[in-house]
Amino acid sequence: xxxxxxxxxxxxxxxxxxxxxxxxxxxxxxxxxxxxxxxxxxxxxxxxxxxxxxxxxxxxxxxxxxxxxxxxxxxxxxxxxxxxxxxxxxxxxxxxxxxxxxxxxxxxxxxxxxxxxxxxxxxxxxxxxxxxxxxxxxxxxxxxxxxxxxxxxxxxxxxxxxxxxxxxxxxxxxxxxxxxx
Amino acid sequence: xxxxxxxxxxxxxxxxxxxxxxxxxxxxxxxxxxxxxxxxxxxxxxxxxxxxxxxxxxxxxxxxxxxxxxxxxxxxxxxxxxxxxxxxxxxxxxxxxxxxxxxxxxxxxxxxxxxxxxxxxxxxxxxxxxxxxxxxxxxxxxxxxxxxxxxxxxxxxxxxxxxxxxxxxxxxxxxxxxxxxxxxxxxxxxxxxxxxxxxxxxxxxxxxxxxxxxxxxxxxxxxxxxxxxxxxxxxxxxxxxxxxxxxxxxxxxxxxxxxxxxxxxxxxxxxxxxxxxxxxxxxxxxxxxxxxxxxxxxxxxxxxxxxxxxxxxxxxxxxxxxxxxxxxxxxxxxxxxxxxxxxxxxxxxxxxxxxxxxxxxxxxxxxxxxx
Amino acid sequence: xxxxxxxxxxxxxxxxxxxxxxxxxxxxxxxxxxxxxxxxxxxxxxxxxxxxxxxxxxxxxxxxxxxxxxxxxxxxxxxxxxxxxxxxxxxxxxxxxxxxxxxxxxxxxxxxxxxxxxxxxxxxxxxxxxxxxxxxxxxxxxxxxxxxxxxxxxxxxxxxxxxxxxxxxxxxxxxxxxxxxxxxxxxxxxx
Amino acid sequence: xxxxxxxxxxxxxxxxxxxxxxxxxxxxxxxxxxxxxxxxxxxxxxxxxxxxxxxxxxxxxxxxxxxxxxxxxxxxxxxxxxxxxxxxxxxxxxxxxxxxxxxxxxxxxxxxxxxxxxxxxxxxxxxxxxxxxxxxxxxxxxxxx
Numbered sequence: 001x002x003x004x005x006x007x008x009x010x011x012x013x014x015x016x017x018x019x020x021x022x023x024x025x026x027x028x029x030x031x032x033x034x035x036x037x038x039x040x041x042x043x044x045x046x047x048x049x050x051x052x053x054x055x056x057x058x059x060x061x062x063x064x065x066x067x068x069x070x071x072x073x074x075x076x077x078x079x080x081x082x083x084x085x086x087x088x089x090x091x092x093x094x095x096x097x098x099x100x101x102x103x104x105x106x107x108x109x110x111x112x113x114x115x116x117x118x119x120x121x122x123x124x125x126x127x128x129x130x131x132x133x134x135x136x137x138x139x140x141x142x143x144x145x146x147x148x149x150x151x152x153x154x155x156x157x158x159x160x161x162x163x164x165x166x167x168x169x170x171x172x173x174x175x176x177x178x179x180x181x
Numbered sequence: 182x183x184x185x186x187x188x189x190x191x192x193x194x195x196x197x198x199x200x201x202x203x204x205x206x207x208x209x210x211x212x213x214x215x216x217x218x219x220x221x222x223x224x225x226x227x228x229x230x231x232x233x234x235x236x237x238x239x240x241x242x243x244x245x246x247x248x249x250x251x252x253x254x255x256x257x258x259x260x261x262x263x264x265x266x267x268x269x270x271x272x273x274x275x276x277x278x279x280x281x282x283x284x285x286x287x288x289x290x291x292x293x294x295x296x297x298x299x300x301x302x303x304x305x306x307x308x309x310x311x312x313x314x315x316x317x318x319x320x321x322x323x324x325x326x327x328x329x330x331x332x333x334x335x336x337x338x339x340x341x342x343x344x345x346x347x348x349x350x351x352x353x354x355x356x357x358x359x360x361x362x363x364x365x366x367x368x369x370x371x372x373x374x375x376x377x378x379x380x381x382x383x384x385x386x387x388x389x390x391x392x393x394x395x396x397x398x399x400x401x402x403x404x405x406x407x408x409x410x411x412x413x414x415x416x417x418x419x420x421x422x423x424x425x426x427x428x429x430x431x432x433x434x435x436x437x438x439x440x441x442x443x444x445x446x447x448x449x450x451x452x453x454x455x456x457x458x459x460x461x462x463x464x465x466x467x468x469x470x471x472x473x474x475x476x477x478x479x480x481x482x483x484x485x486x487x488x489x490x491x492x493x494x495x496x497x498x499x500x501x502x503x504x505x506x507x508x509x510x511x512x513x514x515x516x517x518x519x520x521x522x523x524x525x526x527x528x529x530x531x532x533x534x535x536x537x538x539x540x541x542x543x544x545x546x547x548x549x550x551x552x
Numbered sequence: 553x554x555x556x557x558x559x560x561x562x563x564x565x566x567x568x569x570x571x572x573x574x575x576x577x578x579x580x581x582x583x584x585x586x587x588x589x590x591x592x593x594x595x596x597x598x599x600x601x602x603x604x605x606x607x608x609x610x611x612x613x614x615x616x617x618x619x620x621x622x623x624x625x626x627x628x629x630x631x632x633x634x635x636x637x638x639x640x641x642x643x644x645x646x647x648x649x650x651x652x653x654x655x656x657x658x659x660x661x662x663x664x665x666x667x668x669x670x671x672x673x674x675x676x677x678x679x680x681x682x683x684x685x686x687x688x689x690x691x692x693x694x695x696x697x698x699x700x701x702x703x704x705x706x707x708x709x710x711x712x713x714x715x716x717x718x719x720x721x722x723x724x725x726x727x728x729x730x731x732x733x734x735x736x737x738x739x740x741x742x743x
Numbered sequence: 744x745x746x747x748x749x750x751x752x753x754x755x756x757x758x759x760x761x762x763x764x765x766x767x768x769x770x771x772x773x774x775x776x777x778x779x780x781x782x783x784x785x786x787x788x789x790x791x792x793x794x795x796x797x798x799x800x801x802x803x804x805x806x807x808x809x810x811x812x813x814x815x816x817x818x819x820x821x822x823x824x825x826x827x828x829x830x831x832x833x834x835x836x837x838x839x840x841x842x843x844x845x846x847x848x849x850x851x852x853x854x855x856x857x858x859x860x861x862x863x864x865x866x867x868x869x870x871x872x873x874x875x876x877x878x879x880x881x882x883x884x885x886x887x888x
Contacts, residue, residue, distance in 0.1 A: 024270075026270075026483065026485045027270060027486035027488070028486050052400045052401075052402075054400060054495070055512065055514040055519075068499070070486065072488075072495070074406070074411050079486065081486070100399075100400070101395075101399050101522075102398060102399035102401075102519050102522050105519075113234070127227060128227040128551055129652075129690075130652045137232065138235060140238075146503055146509065150482065151482055151483070151484070151502065151503045151509050199653060199656050200605075200606055200637075200656060202605045202635040206608070206612065207607075207653055207656075227652045228653040228656070229647070229648060229650055230650050230690050231648055231690065231691065232683065232688060232690045232691070235688075236683070239686075240816055243814070244814070244816035246848060246850075247846040247848035247850075248682070251609070251682070254609070254610035254613060302616075311760070311763075314621045315621075317621055317622065320617075321617070321620075321621075325785075328785050329785045329787060332785075332787045332788055332847075332849065333847060334709070335610055335613055336708060336846070338846070338847075338848040338849060346849065346853060347787065370763055373759045373762070374759070377759065378756045379753050379756045548609050548610070548647075551650075623777070624774075627777075675842075675843050678873055678876070680844065681817070681843065681844055681845075682816065682845075685818075694873070702871070703870070703871060704870050704875070704876070705868070705869045706842050706843055707868065708845060708846045711866045713777070714867050714868055716777065716778075717868065717869040721871065725871070732778040734778070735781050735867055736781060
């Protein structure tokens with residue numbers, strides 16, 4: 001009920017980029033893959049639907065860093081994961097601190113760890129690291145950073161015809177970006 | 182958010198912490214005061230940042246287990262449970278039912294000890310010393326019980342992928358029952374001593390108002406959210422382990438103030454005892470470890486999110502695996518981080534001494550916020 | 553990223569090495585030294601240590617437990633926890649010292665009136681403990697890198713008995729003799 | 744609330760609090776005078792680790808596989824072993840434990856295939872230098888014998 005309502009609401013704005021995840025295996029219901037510009041509109045939809053923001057975080061990937069937004073609902077059980085991609089050499093996404101006040105700290109933390117700039121953030125200074133820190137601890141060394149296809153679970157759901165083919169095939173949408181590297 | 186330091190104003194800047202008896206650790210709050218009133222508050226974090234997320238990328242899955250006891254040392258077993266739950270979800274290992282029951286029993290005991298410590302320390306912040314002694318006395322009994330099976334008093338490393346490291350004993354079961362009986366006798370005493378105390382009520386009533394709307398904007402969870410009238414508890418909303426099989430309620434209060442949060446926690450202790458009793462009654466026989474757990478846990482590629490309800494709220498772990506023995510990324514979503522972030526807003530315009538009651542009522546554990 | 557330079561910069565302006573840091577807070581020798589008076593004073597000091605309320609992490613909870621009903625540190629004269637460093641003469645470093653916290657620890661130590669003592673409680677305060685790994689960027693590898701430490705109490709966290717033993721050891725260091733018997737452990741191995 | 748009403752409620756909660764303390768006065772004393780008397784520590788207590796010797800032969804049970812060293816999250820164990828000429832098994836030369844980085848997680852004891860290590864019951868360790876807690880377990884075990 002909650003799930004379908006949320007799905008419809010998100011679909012009204014992002015018709016193509018939403019997919020249902022296998023909750024039992026990944027722990028969230030919906031996965032929304034966004035352009036970096038659209039994180040604000042997702043936040044607006046989620047706010048209107050009564051979700052709260054669990055966290056904002058990132059994964060260091062090559063060539064695009066993945067910025068992750070976890071939303072959950074206080075009535076019932078519905079978790080939504082938003083993913084946005086931004087170039088690794090100059091990562092930048094708009095802030096959602098104007099909608100979710102709690103995002104302020106989460107974004108500062110992500111900035112600390114990954115060096116991602118949140119456009120229009122009211123106060124983007126180190127939160128957990130010392131004030132003069134000039135390093136981003138969770139950015140991986142060049143040799144260790146992986147591509148998106150190296151961390152994505154192979155798609156075995158639904159494609160009944162070709163379950164084995166999932167292994168080599170990158171995940172849709174986001175996966176293609178990894179291929180370009 | 183940021184405090185502009187303007188020297189021409191007649192405001193007073195006050196540094197609370199990082200060493201302050203009522204910040205419960207090394208939190209620093211910069212307060213801008215107009216007389217006794219707080220104009221702005223800015224918490225400064227990072228004084229106990231211990232690089233847990235970085236360590237997750239350096240250690241294998243099994244080696245990361247001891248870290249979990251140290252993120253939030255007061256409800257270490259909830260964190261253990263979340264981490265093993267996440268890895269089990271990722272790898273598909275299913276723990277045997279007895280192990281799940283043991284996990285819930287010990288976690289709820291741990292929740293009791295956490296709430297007891299909070300109760301004592303909160304009243305101590307407000308100037309009452311005696312309840313602290315009583316609550317620690319009760320807490321020591323829980324620590325004795327948990328030490329007898331886990332081997333440590335505080336930073337437990339007890340759960341394993343696919344089970345628990347050691348089976349519980351009959352002594353533990355009788356000890357737990359005796360303890361519950363004892364705590365049931367002591368809770369009314371706490372009520373006489375604290376809950377009905379005029380001074381206490383005056384200091385916490387209508388202090389630190391968190392409106393449900395603000396709570397959602399900041400992602401506040403746990404007793405702080407339930408004190409604002411929102412009935413959200415991961416154990417009920419997103420049941421894990423054996424919580425669907427036990428009967429318990431979620432206490433909710435509508436006051437939105439520090440007193441409501443206090444009452445929610447006190448009522449939660451009773452519910453925890455109910456859960457423990459039921460779990461002890463239903464405790465099945467059998468092994469405590471899944472039969473085929475690989476020595477080296479190597480989850481397939483992919484990601485997974487797992488959330489549990491700790492004593493402070495919704496704790497989630499997001500693991501991204503690249504198919505090796507070490508996680509590619511481990512993100513810890515800690516409840517205290519979100520709960521503290523609301524402090525700047527709710528303390529604005531309140532009195533300085535109320536800031537202590539407000540901060541205490543959020544039940545902060547700083548290493549969990551800084552990670 | 554966490555180079556030697558930043559570490560020293562964080563310690564204190566003007567203090568560039570642990571050796572220099574160790575000199576902070578040394579008591580100047582009195583003009584006239586009377587052995588008897590000194591001995592009596594030391595006896596008093598040792599039996600009324602005033603620790604500072606200074607919890608950093610997990611060990612702080614065990615420190616609280618030591619002061620509370622079950623273990624009752626007051627039996628050995630060390631229960632008067634003072635929130636202000638000016639009133640304390642014993643600093644129990646109970647927990648991990650992060651690089652951000654290090655200047656505050658040194659400032660607190662400087663503010664304590666001499667003679668003063670430091671107990672490093674728990675593995676983090678001794679050497680960085682479990683958070684010591686290659687490439688770590690956030691913690692100080694032991695309180696001794698910042699301030700002189702008198703007694704070490706290992707454990708993660710140590711049991712309250714460990715901290716009590718640390719206090720006994722400190723009293724031994726101050727007065728030169730031990731007041732309390734060594735607790736006879738009952739070995740469970742024999743059972 | 745009236746002035747006298749406030750005094751009354753204040754007095755009532757004060758007396759209620761005093762009553763709790765009063766009751767505690769008449770409860771039996773349970774104090775154990777610690778350094779003179781001790782209570783049993785739980786057998787599962789995790790202290791630092793110790794080597795187990797085989798009761799029959801008197802040798803260490805350790806087979807020098809190095810699993811504890813490998814599994815340890817904080818790298819506090821280092822083993823040196825050698826294989827004497829003609830011997831079938833490796834012999835333990837030294838077993839060093841840096842207790843100051845140990846997190847007492849128990850991975851080493853659980854992972855040991857030969858049950859050659861166990862937790863000690865040293866719960867009240869303290870010392871004047873860090874080096875006191877770099878244990879040479881082989882030496883310790885021999886001294887105990």
